[in-house]
Amino acid sequence: NAGVTQTPKFQVLKTGQSMTLQCAQDMNHNSMYWYRQDPGMGLRLIYYSASEGTTDKGEVPNGYNVSRLNKREFSLRLESAAPSQTSVYFCASGSRPLGGEKLFFGSGTQLSVL
Amino acid sequence: AQSVAQPEDQVNVAEGNPLTVKCTYSVSGNPYLFWYVQYPNRGLQFLLKYITGDNLVKGSYGFEAEFNKSQTSFHLKKPSALVSDSALYFCAVRDSGTNAGKSTFGDGTTLTVKP
Numbered sequence: 001n002a003g004v005t006q007t008p009k010f011q012v013l014k015t016g017q018s019m020t021l022q023c024a025q026d027m028n029h030n031s032m033y034w035y036r037q038d039p040g041m042g043l044r045l046i047y048y049s050a051s052e053g054t055t056d057k058g059e060v061p062n063g064y065n066v067s068r069l070n071k072r073e074f075s076l077r078l079e080s081a082a083p084s085q086t087s088v089y090f091c092a093s094g095s096r097p098l099g100g101e102k103l104f105f106g107s108g109t110q111l112s113v114l
Numbered sequence: 115a116q117s118v119a120q121p122e123d124q125v126n127v128a129e130g131n132p133l134t135v136k137c138t139y140s141v142s143g144n145p146y147l148f149w150y151v152q153y154p155n156r157g158l159q160f161l162l163k164y165i166t167g168d169n170l171v172k173g174s175y176g177f178e179a180e181f182n183k184s185q186t187s188f189h190l191k192k193p194s195a196l197v198s199d200s201a202l203y204f205c206a207v208r209d210s211g212t213n214a215g216k217s218t219f220g221d222g223t224t225l226t227v228k229p
Binding site: 004040041042043044045048058090092102103104105106107108 | 159
């Protein structure tokens with residue numbers, strides 16, 4: 001059972017380059033999320049998708065775009081990477097946007113922007 | 115607005131001793147509270163949650179947490195720590211009327227259990 005799969009696991013970019021982080025879940029979950037994790041700052045929500053066809057901004061959306069390609073896949077794009085976007089990125093999914101369900105997380109993408 | 119605080123960056127305990135990782139929260143409505151654990155180079159894994167009902171919640175790997183409404187706390191506990199419990203622990207909270215992904219996470223507490 002794969003759960004939530006993120007690719008790539010590691011990436012180094014130069015300032016101004018673009019890239020897309022991929023995320024797929026095989027649990028038939030409706031909601032999917034992108035977080036970034038920075039030392040001493042916990043997890044901060046970048047964007048989320050409560051259901052297929054919808055996306056909404058989270059706490060720190062600037063510099064990012066997302067696409068909910070279908071129910072399984074939710075990608076995060078950096079159009080012009082900046083050093084401030086150096087972070088560890090986590091994708092997560094949940095069965096119901098509302099309610100007490102837990103989140104399932106991928107193993108993360110470690111991104112360095114030079 | 116909702117917020118969560120984990121007042122300790124680091125907790126050190128000896129194997130076999132009880133452990134407590136502290137969490138306090140603030141929400142305008144009823145809270146949903148969660149604990150997650152993160153092992154090195156891994157994503158977060160769910161440990162336990164409080165939604166409603168009994169204030170003492172039991173979760174995975176022998177962990178439990180006590181919801182205290184008057185003190186707005188949700189401390190994680192385990193009666194006897196194991197070296198394998200060493201990891202980064204996150205408390206999360208959200209208002210019961212909001213989207214699951216809009217949970218607010220604490221900054222994390224690193225638990226180190228020494229043999």
